[in-house]
Amino acid sequence: MPLPAADISLPEKTYAAFLFDMDGTILNSIESAERVWGRWAAKMGFDVEAFLPTMHGKRGIDTISALNLPGIDPAAEAEGILRGEIEDVEGVVPIPGAVEFLSALPPERWAIVTSSPIELAKVRLAAAGIPQPRYMVTAEDVTVGKPNPQGYILGSERLGVSPSEVLVFEDVLAGIQAGEAAGADVMVITATHSHPIETGHSKIPGYLDVVPHISQDGRLSIRRRA
The missing domain is CATH 3.40.50.1000 (HAD superfamily/HAD-like)
Known part of the structure; x- marks a missing residue:
């Protein structure tokens, strides 16, 4: 219709x-992306539900860099998330x-x-x-x-x-x-x-x-x- x-x-x-x-x-790709990013956000101690809407549409390294996390290498973290997303395309x-x-x-x-x-x-x-x-x-x-x-x-x-x-x-x-x-x-x-x-x-x-x-x-x- x-x-x-x-x-x-x-x-x-x-x-x-x-x-x-x-x-x-x-x-x-929302299901896949939010599974991978959700695991990362939980590991970092974030409120996963509040965090997930902030990462769509931007480069992973830009999302992580903007958080200004002490002792965190944004490039290394973004690479780890990328590997997870490449391996998980279900849905x-x-x-x-x-x-x-x-x-x-x-x-x-x-x-x-x-x-x-x-x-x-x-x-x-x-x-x-x-x-x-x-x-x-x-x-x-x-x-x-x-x-x-x-x-x-x-x-x-x-x-x-x-x-x-x-x-x-x-x-x-x-x-x-x-x-x-x-x-x-x-x-x-x-x-x-x-x-x-x-x-x-x-x-x-x-x-x-x-x-x-x-x-x-x-x-x-x-x-x-x-």
């Missing part, structure tokens, strides 16, 4: 390219309709921009049944992670377009802020939200009720499925 119009708001513009965050935007699934939506796009007109390291990104994409794209920006490619816009600026450069000509697909505040700071338009994916994000940006719950449209001049847009 098609979703109510209130659940979907689409931009009226056309774009040169699309840039997609990965976790929570084209695939759902990683595509966002509904994402595989079909991405496969309908010209491969040279879209990219993934993720806070995940490349090894983890490849494992999660494979677990979700999403082919690896031609272009991908991962944690290793930037010196500062989201909400810094560096990743989305680099993604635009790799596609040969200006960030102002791009639509960024995101699901968390840090990523939304990164897209905004890059000068791109933002589409918010709400499929995995347990609490609504207050946003004036376009939004869709997933990809089942929308399709990409490619105009005669090659510009991209999104339309409701007929």
Whole structure:
């Protein structure tokens, strides 16, 4: 059954390219990530329930560094968490309709921009049944992670377009802020939200009720499925 119009708001513009965050935007890895991060947070003596919402959408090393934990090496801790996430992909699934939506796009007109390291990104994409794209920006490619816009600026450069000509697909505040700071338009994916994000940006719950449209001049847009 098609979703109510209130659940979907689409931009009226056309774009040169699309840039997609990965976790929570084209695939759902919440169960896996929260299992691994939850064990780490419990080991550190944190309130696990309060901590978990703070780590989504950012590089692991940035999350740990921001905690300023005495006697803790953020790089070593982030590496340990990464190993755990790579080994645990149980429950990683595509966002509904994402595989079909991405496969309908010209491969040279879209990219993934993720806070995940490349090894983890490849494992999660494979677990979700999403082919690896031609272009991908991962944690290793930037010196500062989201909400810094560096990743989305680099993604635009790799596609040969200006960030102002791009639509960024995101699901968390840090990523939304990164897209905004890059000068791109933002589409918010709400499929995995347990609490609504207050946003004036376009939004869709997933990809089942929308399709990409490619105009005669090659510009991209999104339309409701007929």
